Amino acid sequence: SYELTQPPSVSVSPGQTATIPCFGDNLAGKYACWYQQKPGQSPKLLIYQDSKRPSGIPERFSGSNSGTTATLTISETQPIDEADYYCQAWDSTAYVFGPGTKVTVL
């Protein structure tokens, strides 16, 4: 079965840029999505089709996908961005999620 991998954690200082990678075989051949989840809340879609932002998502969230790596970039990171971030892709028969990356803003 298809697998996505992510680093367990990323730390970033306020105002700096956080980069969260997601790795998978031929990931560029599949559309990647990114979700943010805060404790006690449902996942929130941040990015779909690799780089598109739903209405209401700040421009400081951006996505890219090339080769085996999809990347979520958070520019000018704010304390409210502290959360778990999950990548997700459709692998012809299943929606697959990565294990998640905890972003700490300190």
Add this chain to the structure above:
Amino acid sequence: QITLKESGPTLMKPTETLTLTCTFSGFSLSTGVGVGWFRQPPGKAPQWLALIYWDDDTRYSSSLKSRLTITKDTSKNQVVLTMTNIAPVDTGTYYCAHRGGGFDYWGQGTLVTVSS
């Protein structure tokens, strides 16, 4: 405004059949639209379970396909997921979500605990 809400039992015993209902508003299951079900064990990533489209096309997680059934009642704006022969490993928060560009609207989730 699109909203979804999951409902169903909170405590189940092993081997029972779980039935969860997703009641939605703000959209209809029309062309191009789907509703999916997910679950999330405590402290772990979400796991996709099933998806139903406006035209009754259904997709299932291959690892759970034999235990899952997803149906829709368009007149009631509901999507129902059944899972047979549940076990403690099925404990988690179950979510339904609207599939637009991605899964762009999620319900609040319902915690299901399986214990004898």
